[in-house]
Amino acid sequence: MKIVIADDEALARRRLRALIAEIGGHTVLGEAADGREAILRAHELAPDVVLLDIRMPGMDGLEAARHVAAFERPPAVIFTTAYGDHALEAFEAHAVDYLLKPIRRERLAAALERTRRLTRAQLDTLRADGGGGAGTAARTHLCARVRGDLVLVAVEDIRYLQAGHKYVTVRGSVREVLIEESLTALEREFGERFLRVHRNALVARAYLAGLERGPDGHVYARVRGADTRLEVSRRHLPRLRRLVRLAAGARLG
Template sequence: MRVLIVDDEKLARDRLRELLSDIGGYTVIGEAMNGAEAVEKASELNPDVLLMDIRMPGMDGLEAAMHLMGMEHPPSVIFTTAYDQHALDAFDVNAVDYLLKPIRKDRLANALTKARKLTMRQIQEIHHARKDMPSRTHISVHLRGNIRLVPVPDIAYFLADSKYVVVRTATEEHLIEDSLVNLEKEFGERFLRIHRNALVATQFIKGIEKSPVGTWQVALRGVEKKLDVSRRHTAAVRRWARNRPAVAAAG
């Protein structure tokens, strides 16, 4: 089996390498120091299994596992963690295996033997089990079999388009399969609903203005396209603009 080791601590990665060498039958094809790097390397190297720490700076192991589920052939994931037993009660240990640090060789061998692929439902259950779980740091986009991670702070808006959602940054545009309802629930503090089909990142809003036909539009920094504000959302958008001195309302 081809193994990718993911941990922000070098000593922990070295320990896993030694244990895998002692067990035999496994090839370490790479290492990663955080969740984002794990997703990129997994997409490139196609490992059979990831040994992945849960708590890492930037993107943690749980978010990385959610992104990995989008691969055509997602790897198995075995979480490694320094959580105590009480904290582990929050996880469905029948659905996903985990190794409690310091990791023992017999425990690792057993976990690898029964390593199995996670389902999206299992990942989501684990994700929701953590009360302090932050929203995703990235949105995963699938391009020709590979995963492209788009940092959430780079996203100017989400725009519903048929069964897809357009993800727009200042320089790129991608399609994802998601719903605005879910995106609004997850990122509502960063985005403003201006239309039933549009969520706009508040940090990108330059101002609101009247269109030639008298409706309101949102002008964005670094993005030429202006987005329509629906009548239903006009009052809320103008109220938001009035409470933000940096945003100008013209006309």
């Protein structure tokens, strides 16, 4: 099988490479040092399996696995970790297996053989059964595909989210990208980080600059770091006005 190794420790990556070489019959296509890089390598190299550490800086392995599982033809995921307290989260993230460090060759060989025996239909069923879990933490990044490439947008950099016909526009610090996700699901996932201003738009609380009335009589939200103004519906206007007043008072205080 073709394998990508993701671990923030170079020594751990070398050890896994050595174990895989001892087992034989597999090819390591590449390595990654964090969750974000793991997603990009998995998309670029199309491995059969990703050996994924859980605790890594930036994006952790659990979130990376959720992004990888959304690929059109996702690889299997085997978690490798020094901590035994993430087993439930790992299987909610669609893992085929969960290996505790220090990893023994026999245990790794068994996990790879189990993965090899799984058919595509069985892998799809495993992912469908995983579901994401009610206690799953909110993502730190959203994932978009732009002309065949994978683009990751940090949630903390997002100015607003606006629903169109089939897609949601994600306005980041530099560019806009489109994702195939539900605005309602995004609002539920990220809670108070975003404010509903209209049935088709959420604005990042941190980037709400103020409200203004347009020549058409409608009220619009000004978004810091974005040229676009977002129309505010009458339903959401009272709450937004309160928040803007509170923010202004806090700045003056």
